[in-house]
Amino acid sequence: MRPTVHDIAAKAGVSLATVDRVLNGRPGVRAVTRARVEEAIERLGYVRDVAAANLAKGRVYPLVFIIPEGENPFMRGLEAEARLAATRSSLERTRIAIVHVPPFDADALVTAIDAAIADGVAGIAAVAVDAPAVAAAIGRARAAGIAFVTLVSDLAVSVRDHFCGVDNVAAGRTAGSLMARFLGARPGPVAVLAGSMLVRDHRERLEGFCAVMADAGGARRVLDVLEGQDDPERARALVGQCLAVHPELAGIYSLGAGNAGLIAALEAAGRSDVCVIAHELTEPTRAGLESGLVDAVLNQDAGHEVRSAVRVLRAKADGLPVIAEQERIRIDIFIKENLPPPLDDTGSARTAEA
Amino acid sequence: MRPTVHDIAAKAGVSLATVDRVLNGRPGVRAVTRARVEEAIERLGYVRDVAAANLAKGRVYPLVFIIPEGENPFMRGLEAEARLAATRSSLERTRIAIVHVPPFDADALVTAIDAAIADGVAGIAAVAVDAPAVAAAIGRARAAGIAFVTLVSDLAVSVRDHFCGVDNVAAGRTAGSLMARFLGARPGPVAVLAGSMLVRDHRERLEGFCAVMADAGGARRVLDVLEGQDDPERARALVGQCLAVHPELAGIYSLGAGNAGLIAALEAAGRSDVCVIAHELTEPTRAGLESGLVDAVLNQDAGHEVRSAVRVLRAKADGLPVIAEQERIRIDIFIKENLPPPLDDTGSARTAEA
DNA sequence: AAATTTCTGATTTACGTACATCAGAAAAGC
C-alpha cells in the first residue's frame, strides 16, 4: 500500500498537523522539524493522493476557451472537443466556458479577454490573432494571475504561458516534402491557398512550405499566396481563377480553411490531376481524400489540443511545472488508406491518453 | 454544484442506504422504490464522483502485461510505456506487472497466461501468437472471470475481450499506397521483409499491401516474403541477398522488426535509391528517416496502446462497457519532416491522453 | 392473526487529504 500522511507522521515522530503544515507550505514549523518530516516523505516515497486532496479542498477551476465563430469546420471541431471537455470537466473540478469571437478580429479578441479577466477565471485558452493589442490584453490577464495559453495559433513566446498546437513551420515543411515526392518529375508551379497572413500559424506554414519548395529538385515555382479568409466562397473564386490563369498548375497547398470551396473549384474545373495537400481532417477534406481530389491531409488533433490546454491551465493555476515534452502535439498525416472511420455524434473522449 | 447521493435521497424521499443499493445494484429494494430513485438520479443528472468512489472502496486492480523479450525495439518501447503506466498506476488504484516471454513462442505464452490466472489477476494484456493453444489458455482466463485484451497483434474476435492495436490490413494498404506514389512510374519489383507469418499483424499487413500493389497502375510485382524473425542479423542477410539477386529492386516494405539489419544491408549495398517503408518509429527507423535511407515509417503509438489496454481491462473488470470508438488506435505516418523530437529518458506520460 | 420474510431507514465507519481550532510545550526576550 502507498504511504499516507499518517505514515509520515509516525515515521517522523510528529503529529498529523505538522505533516500537513510541511506538505502545504504553511508556516509554524521549525526548520529542524521540517527537515525531519521532509526526510520521512522522501524515504517513504510519499506521493499526495490527488483524488483525495481535490475531494477535500473542493476547489474548482473556472476556465475559458475563446474560439472563432463562423463555419470553419476545424474550429467547430475544436469547439466540440471543448464542449466534450466541459461535460467531463466537472469530474475534474474544472468548469469550462466557451466564448465566441469573429475570426481574424483582434479587437473582439481583446474584448473577450478583458471580459474573462473581469469574470475572475483561473485560466484562458484562445486562438490568438497576432496583434499588439492582443499581446497587451494577455499581459493584463497574466498580471491578474490568470494563466494564458494560445491554442492552434501562437504568439511571441514571452507573451503567453504555453502554446497548445503543432510546430507549424514543420507542418509546412512536411507538406512541401510530400508535395515534392507526389509530383516527382512533373513540371508546373504550385499554388498556396491561405486564410489570412494575420495569424501566425498560416505564416509559419507558408514559410516551411516555401523553404522546402525552394530546395526541392529544380526549385519549383510557388505562385503568389491566395488569401481566402478561411471562407469557402472566396476560396472557390480564388482557386477557380487561379486554375484558369495557370492551366499548367501542378499542385495546391491549402494551409488554412475554406477547403469546401477549394474542392468545389477543382471539381468545376475537372482538375483531379492537381496534387492537393490540405490541413485539418474535417468533412470537406475527408470527402476530398475519399474521392481522390485531395492527396494528403495534415492534421492536428483538436481533442489532444483541448485536453492539453486544460492540463496546462490547471497546472499553471496551481503553480505547478508543465512537462513540455508530454504536451507536444503531433502533426498527423492522413491519406486515403489510413483515414480513421468518421466519429459518430458522441465523439471521442479522454485521456487520456492519450 | 453537482448533485450528490444525499440530494438523490432527499429528492426521492428515501434514505442514503437505499440510494446506495440502487446505485450499486445491491439487492433489497422494491421495484417501485428503485424506479423512484432512478428517476431522481435521472432528473438531477447525477454522475458518480469516481474519485470519491475509488477512495471509498480502495479497490486495486492487479493487471499483467505479457510482452515478448529480445531486442525488438518496438517491444522494448512498449515495455517502457507499460513500466511508465505501472509507476502511474498506483495513483489509479491499479497494479501493473510485466512478464516476459520469448517471441513467436506459443507454448511460453500459454505458460505465462496460466501463471497469471493462478496469481488471481484482474486482467491480462498480451502480444498474442496466433495458435490454438493460446486461444484455449485465454478461454481459461476468461472462464475464471479475468479480462483479456490482445496487444499489437490480434486473434480471432471471439477469443478475447478487446484488441488494443491498429487495423493492420489498413496499415498494409497505407504502406502500399505510399509506395506506389513514391515510386511513380519507376519500374522494378518490390520486396517484403516480415518477421513471422505466425503472428496475425504481420499476415494482415502483408495482405493489405499486396492488395494495393495488385491494384496499382501496372500491377507491380511483389517478390516472395522474406521472413527475418524480427532479428536484425537475419534481416540483414536476407535483404543483402535479395539486393544481390534483384539489382532492379525498386522498393522494400518492412512490415516487422529487425530494421537495423535492413538498413545495414542497404548501406552496405549503397542502395539509397530503393524506396523503403517500414513500421514503428524506433531508433533504427528514426535514424533511417533522418539519413534518407527510409522514406516513410508507419507507427502505432505504444503509449496509447498501453493506456487503452489499462482502461479497457479496468472497465471489463468492473463489468463496464467499452466505447470502442474512443479506444481506436490510429496509424501514424512519419516522414523526415514531421518526425517528432526524440524523447528523453523520462518519456511521455498520460494521457492522457493523450 | 401470528410468524416470517423481505424491504427500508438511520446511523456509523472508512478512504486520504485539507483546514481550522485550541491547548500545551518550547524557545526567545526582558
Add this chain to the structure above:
DNA sequence: GCTTTTCTGATGTACGTAAATCAGAAATTT
C-alpha cells in the same frame, strides 16, 4: 524567573462515496 512569542500536538470536521450493522416497517406466508 516571568512573560511573550513561536512552534507543535491533539482533535475535529469536511469532501462524496462505499459498505456494514441493526432496528423497524411493510409485505408475504402460514
